[in-house]
Amino acid sequence: MDNFVEGLTEVTCDVLVIGGGTAGPMAALKAKQKNPALNVVLLEKANVKRSGAISMGMDGLNNAVVPGYATPEQYTKEITIANDGIVDQAPVYKYASRCYEIIEELDRFGIRFQKNANGDFDLKKVHHLGTYVLPMPNGDTVKKALYRQLKRERILISNRFMATRLLTAREGRIAGAVAVNTRSAEFLVLRAKTVILCMGAAGRLGLPHSGYLFGTYENPTNSGDGYAMAYHAGAALANLECYQINPLIKDYNGPACAYVAGPFGAYTANSEGKRFIESDYWSGQMMQEFYNELQSGKGPVFLKLNHLHPDTVGEIEEILHKVERPSRGRFHEARGTDYREKMIEMHISEIGFCSGHSASGVFVDEFARTTVPGLYAAGDMASVPHNYMLGAFTNGAVAGEHAAEVAQEIDLPDYDPDFVRLERVRVLAPTRREDGIPPNQLEYKARRLVNDYLQPPKVTAKMQIGQARLADVREDFETALVVRNAHELMRALEVSSILDCADMAAHASLYRTESRWGLYHHRVDYPDKDDDNWFCHTLLSKVDGRMTSEKRAIQPYVVPIETEERSAYDRLRVLNQA
Amino acid sequence: MPLALSPTTVPVVVDDAKCIADKGCTVCVDVCPLDVLRISDLTGKAYMKFDECWYCMPCETDCPTGAVTVNIPYLLR
Ligand SMILES: Cc1cc2nc3c(=O)[nH]c(=O)nc-3n(C[C@H](O)[C@H](O)[C@H](O)COP(=O)(O)OP(=O)(O)OC[C@H]3O[C@@H](n4cnc5c(N)ncnc54)[C@H](O)[C@@H]3O)c2cc1C
Ligand code: SF4
Ligand code: SF4
Numbered sequence: 001m002d003n004f005v006e007g008l009t010e011v012t013c014d015v016l017v018i019g020g021g022t023a024g025p026m027a028a029l030k031a032k033q034k035n036p037a038l039n040v041v042l043l044e045k046a047n048v049k050r051s052g053a054i055s056m057g058m059d060g061l062n063n064a065v066v067p068g069y070a071t072p073e074q075y076t077k078e079i080t081i082a083n084d085g086i087v088d089q090a091p092v093y094k095y096a097s098r099c100y101e102i103i104e105e106l107d108r109f110g111i112r113f114q115k116n117a118n119g120d121f122d123l124k125k126v127h128h129l130g131t132y133v134l135p136m137p138n139g140d141t142v143k144k145a146l147y148r149q150l151k152r153e154r155i156l157i158s159n160r161f162m163a164t165r166l167l168t169a170r171e172g173r174i175a176g177a178v179a180v181n182t183r184s185a186e187f188l189v190l191r192a193k194t195v196i197l198c199m200g201a202a203g204r205l206g207l208p209h210s211g212y213l214f215g216t217y218e219n220p221t222n223s224g225d226g227y228a229m230a231y232h233a234g235a236a237l238a239n240l241e242c243y244q245i246n247p248l249i250k251d252y253n254g255p256a257c258a259y260v261a262g263p264f265g266a267y268t269a270n271s272e273g274k275r276f277i278e279s280d281y282w283s284g285q286m287m288q289e290f291y292n293e294l295q296s297g298k299g300p301v302f303l304k305l306n307h308l309h310p311d312t313v314g315e316i317e318e319i320l321h322k323v324e325r326p327s328r329g330r331f332h333e334a335r336g337t338d339y340r341e342k343m344i345e346m347h348i349s350e351i352g353f354c355s356g357h358s359a360s361g362v363f364v365d366e367f368a369r370t371t372v373p374g375l376y377a378a379g380d381m382a383s384v385p386h387n388y389m390l391g392a393f394t395n396g397a398v399a400g401e402h403a404a405e406v407a408q409e410i411d412l413p414d415y416d417p418d419f420v421r422l423e424r425v426r427v428l429a430p431t432r433r434e435d436g437i438p439p440n441q442l443e444y445k446a447r448r449l450v451n452d453y454l455q456p457p458k459v460t461a462k463m464q465i466g467q468a469r470l471a472d473v474r475e476d477f478e479t480a481l482v483v484r485n486a487h488e489l490m491r492a493l494e495v496s497s498i499l500d501c502a503d504m505a506a507h508a509s510l511y512r513t514e515s516r517w518g519l520y521h522h523r524v525d526y527p528d529k530d531d532d533n534w535f536c537h538t539l540l541s542k543v544d545g546r547m548t549s550e551k552r553a554i555q556p557y558v559v560p561i562e563t564e565e566r567s568a569y570d571r572l573r574v575l576n577q578a
Numbered sequence: 579m580p581l582a583l584s585p586t587t588v589p590v591v592v593d594d595a596k597c598i599a600d601k602g603c604t605v606c607v608d609v610c611p612l613d614v615l616r617i618s619d620l621t622g623k624a625y626m627k628f629d630e631c632w633y634c635m636p637c638e639t640d641c642p643t644g645a646v647t648v649n650i651p652y653l654l655r
Pocket of ligand 3: 590609610611612613614615630631632633634635636637638648
């Protein structure tokens with residue numbers, strides 16, 4: 001294993017789904033169910049059995065719109081307000097209208113959700129305004145349940161293949177993808193009529209405070225390959241300056257997690273044990289207050305549970321130490337921290353791109369279509385804001401159905417064999433060198449520069465220095481990178497995506513000359529929100545080989561927002577901090 | 579620019595006495611999202627080859643004999 005093997009195989013299918021984490025399996029299932037005659041391939045860098053953010057399971061649905069608790073209108077309104085109004089509501093509304101049907105389907109798959117004594121779903125309030133959190137007592141079964149369905153529908157699964165670039169036909173339509181085996185470096189050319197990108201967040205952009213490259217909030221297989229591939233294929237990416245930054249357990253870098261512990265009475269506190277934010281729901285405005293407290297004399301910030309009854313704490317531990325990030329209990333144990341006695345130190349995460357928790361990503365409409373014909377995106381890498389797990393499932397379903405409909409109507413597009421030849425040269429270049437710089441060093445340096453120059457508070461001159469320094473690293477990547485086996489080659493290709501994402505982060509951040517979304521886009525030299533000039537999306541894309549940004553108008557709201565409602569998320573600081 | 583060996587202490591340990599890789603098991607290698615586990619040519623047992631771990635635990639949870647223990651990577655501990 002891991003030795004280089006020369007080789008190239010060509011495979012043809014109707015619908016190609018790339019990324020078998022959360023959105024991908026659902027997209028593949030729905031495409032196949034829409035038309036069982038279609039050939040659907042699910043390509044995965046890791047192993048679909050245990051890949052993606054939900055590798056071990058999940059503690060709950062963070063954004064369930066369930067009749068009796070909330071309406072699609074209320075949800076659309078809350079998400080619009082939480083994102084400073086920069087939202088195309090059609091995809092959000094569509095998600096909100098369809099997600100209940102997906103919850104019922106997941107329930108039938110065997111992933112059971114919490115119900116009350118009457119047998120109704122038992123939701124909890126965590127958001128600032130509405131009630132949307134639905135616990136999953138057997139959340140550890142998610143992956144197994146999905147896998148069973150994939151086998152039942154006879155979806156073709158290709159594990160341990162990392163997609164590197166998309167293929168396009170002459171007129172710009174999508175034609176497939178190129179992938180490399182992560183254990184042998186053999187090439188796979190996948191021709192397809194439609195392609196759905198489900199490659200998760202760009203989770204390896206900033207460097208965690210621990211300095212450990214893989215100690216990220218996101219599953220580190222999600223290195224931003226999807227963003228890079230979409231960019232190089234000519235797709236537009238929306239609002240990338242709206243980073244993801246999360247409040248986490250310091251060093252462990254996993255969720256604290258107020259969504260689980262909050263409904264039991266736990267909360268985020270300062271060093272005096274006092275509450276300083278009104279709502280623990282993650283938003284840019286909340287993160288700004290978190291950051292301010294962290295930097296103040298009342299910092300750092302903690303998760304406070306030690307005021308709760310020990311039995312309640314036990315109940316919370318039962319959830320937090322079992323499912324989503326089960327090594328968390330070991331982390332606390334090794335440090336001798338007990339929730340019953342001490343508050344848990346928290347910190348903010350490294351930066352990343354992720355619409356799951358934030359709002360940026362490959363631009364999609366309400367059918368999950370990108371701006372490239374035949375190319376779809378769903379989950380954390382697509383631009384539907386605050387998507388979370390249920391958004392990945394629901395929009396994966398939307399993408400799968402639409403991609404199947406299109407695939408049955410069109411012929412297989414041609415691709416340019418010369419493109420594949422050049423891609424092989426690019427990918428294999430570091431295998432041809434005898435010595436040079438290994439990928440782990442290049443990665444460390446690139447991500448350290450991201451922290452030093454690109455994370456907020458954002459300063460124009462610093463970001464420009466960052467761009468220049470990152471360009472030097474890119475040059476090293478192109479001229480001196482060396483890999484000794486197929487595993488290192490995968491890491492090297494990931495660095496290529498990380499560098500692309502870092503460039504996009506800098507470019508998008510410099511373009512929007514205002515501050516918005518709280519900490520996510522806090523520009524110190526443009527400290528104010530400027531609705532006159534910037535109440536719009538920004539779209540980044542590759543035009544004539546160059547990175548370009550432009551404004552795009554926000555589509556007229558489907559659900560109107562009253563002026564006095566607009567600022568609800570601007571008032572998150574607890575006023576009377578007595 | 580020759581490469582040097584920089585040692586690290588790995589977070590995941592396998593109990594050789596319990597590991598049945600020599601009987602054909604590769605479960606932990608198969609499921610690891612970061613693909614950092616391998617079967618050793620020398621011992622015929624599973625081991626952590628690359629220190630690139632998300633401390634996520636499928637390897638430990640899915641091992642049929644309870645041979646795997648996931649510790650928190652030293653830099654985070
Ligand atoms: C620690 C954590 C806790 C969370 N808790 C909750 C929660 O309690 N509730 C909730 O609703 N949401 C939660 N979320 C968010 C939710 O899990 C995600 O929004 C959702 O799972 C994202 O789905 P996805 O399909 O976009 O990405 P993923 O499920 O991460 O899947 C992406 C897949 O793409 C694959 N891939 C990446 N690059 C390539 C490539 N080049 N080629 C081929 N394949 C590739 C990856 O291996 C992976 O399998 C949490 C997220 C994290 C990280
Ligand atoms: S899963 Fe367990 S028994 Fe199987 S190879 Fe890994 S350590 Fe050995
Ligand atoms: S804890 Fe996760 S990343 Fe680490 S070896 Fe086990 S499965 Fe792989």
